[in-house]
Amino acid sequence: DVGTRQDEAGPMGKKRARTASAPSRDELSSYSETELLFKSNLFRLQTEELLKEVMPQQIDKQLEGALRELRGQILALPEARVSWEAAKDARAPPMASHPCLESLELTGSRAHFMWTAPEKVE
Numbered sequence: 001d002v003g004t005r006q007d008e009a010g011p012m013g014k015k016r017a018r019t020a021s022a023p024s025r026d027e028l029s030s031y032s033e034t035e036l037l038f039k040s041n042l043f044r045l046q047t048e049e050l051l052k053e054v055m056p057q058q059i060d061k062q063l064e065g066a067l068r069e070l071r072g073q074i075l076a077l078p079e080a081r082v083s084w085e086a087a088k089d090a091r092a093p094p095m096a097s098h099p100c101l102e103s104l105e106l107t108g109s110r111a112h113f114m115w116t117a118p119e120k121v122e
Helices: 002-009 025-038 041-054 058-076 099-103
Strands: 080-085 110-115
Touching: 025 041
Parallel strands: none
Antiparallel strands: 080 110
């Protein structure tokens, strides 16, 4: 009994601090999901391992390639100044610096846009 009490109390007679904390909300939901869906923690672990093995790793490489291409295209865009101004006569088409802007029906009397390439794209 004395040896058991010393183990419980520790060498200095103080109680040992509990090392395990209460499970978090995510852990509790994972436990209940395992119980409801998988019926066994071992089966869940096996399923997760199998999914890790069969998931394609090319997604990251494809995405990175597409993002690099997009970055290059953004940096290659020339500087542009675009303007649109409503005509004084309501029946006349608006004055626009680009033909694509003529079909816009803006509420104001004029609009000016300026595009400059970004200095840095990460």
